[in-house]
Amino acid sequence: MIEITLLGTGSPIPDPNRAGPSTLVRAGGQVFLVDCGRGVLQRAAAVGVGAAGLSALLLTHLHSDHIAELGDVIITSWVANFAPDPPPLQIIGPPGTAEVVAATLKAFGHDIGYRIAHHADLTAPPPVDVHEFTAGTVWDRDGVTIRVAPTDHRPVAPTIGFRIESDGASVVLAGDTVPCTSLDELATGAGALVHTVIRKDIVTHFPQQRVKDICDYHSSVQEAAATAARAGVGTLIMTHYVPAPVPGQEDQWRSLAATEFDGTIELGDDLHRVEVHAR
Ligand SMILES: [Zn+2]
Numbered sequence: 001m002i003e004i005t006l007l008g009t010g011s012p013i014p015d016p017n018r019a020g021p022s023t024l025v026r027a028g029g030q031v032f033l034v035d036c037g038r039g040v041l042q043r044a045a046a047v048g049v050g051a052a053g054l055s056a057l058l059l060t061h062l063h064s065d066h067i068a069e070l071g072d073v074i075i076t077s078w079v080a081n082f083a084p085d086p087p088p089l090q091i092i093g094p095p096g097t098a099e100v101v102a103a104t105l106k107a108f109g110h111d112i113g114y115r116i117a118h119h120a121d122l123t124a125p126p127p128v129d130v131h132e133f134t135a136g137t138v139w140d141r142d143g144v145t146i147r148v149a150p151t152d153h154r155p156v157a158p159t160i161g162f163r164i165e166s167d168g169a170s171v172v173l174a175g176d177t178v179p180c181t182s183l184d185e186l187a188t189g190a191g192a193l194v195h196t197v198i199r200k201d202i203v204t205h206f207p208q209q210r211v212k213d214i215c216d217y218h219s220s221v222q223e224a225a226a227t228a229a230r231a232g233v234g235t236l237i238m239t240h241y242v243p244a245p246v247p248g249q250e251d252q253w254r255s256l257a258a259t260e261f262d263g264t265i266e267l268g269d270d271l272h273r274v275e276v277h278a279r
């Protein structure tokens, strides 16, 4: 069984009730954080997961809303890890990730210096291992495998989706993307597809062109649902709602998805949890 928790279902627009984009995946005793939007560690704490307990941080792309708390994850996984010789934080993302991580470590350079000066048992900066991929198998440990494929969020490029498998269960995390064949292939037959969605039917009516622009490179609810249908997944889990559904509107989102996909449809607030079983 793979357990998915939507830690943050928000978007770049700050929302009092929704943290930024981030999904927790627990599989085979391992814990993966997929993207690390605003407030992610507060939400993770709500389900008993701390930064030091992460098996890996997986980044779909380097948009600010998806990496807003990268510094917090790196620093907290270091400062709040009391093991004598903790292993490096594993970070897997698209090309560009190493540069962003290095710049983040530099931005926190003063903080890192203060802590090393103050605590005798902190003698070196946060240990991190960054792995950049656009395709292929990126993880194979103790029964959990992770495969990556390119997505299409241009002009943001490269961007990747992840397929996590454990004991016959499989989950695909698409991130931000328009429909594309490489995502279809990655998601084929998966137990669940976690897909970011925007309501293009609403967003196109916003007066600001900068808001309308986001329709170019995201999937609508119907497009994400059509991807789920083409790939034959069991469950579509929508997240990263733009605009955020107001209470009572969830059924409308579900019916829009159901026009394209006849499997199980999930959406919810932060901390919404879905169990994905072997098919
Ligand atoms: Zn994005």
Ligand SMILES: [Zn+2]
Pocket (backbone or CB within 6 Å): 011, 012, 021, 063, 065, 066, 176, 196, 240
């Ligand atoms: Zn986004």
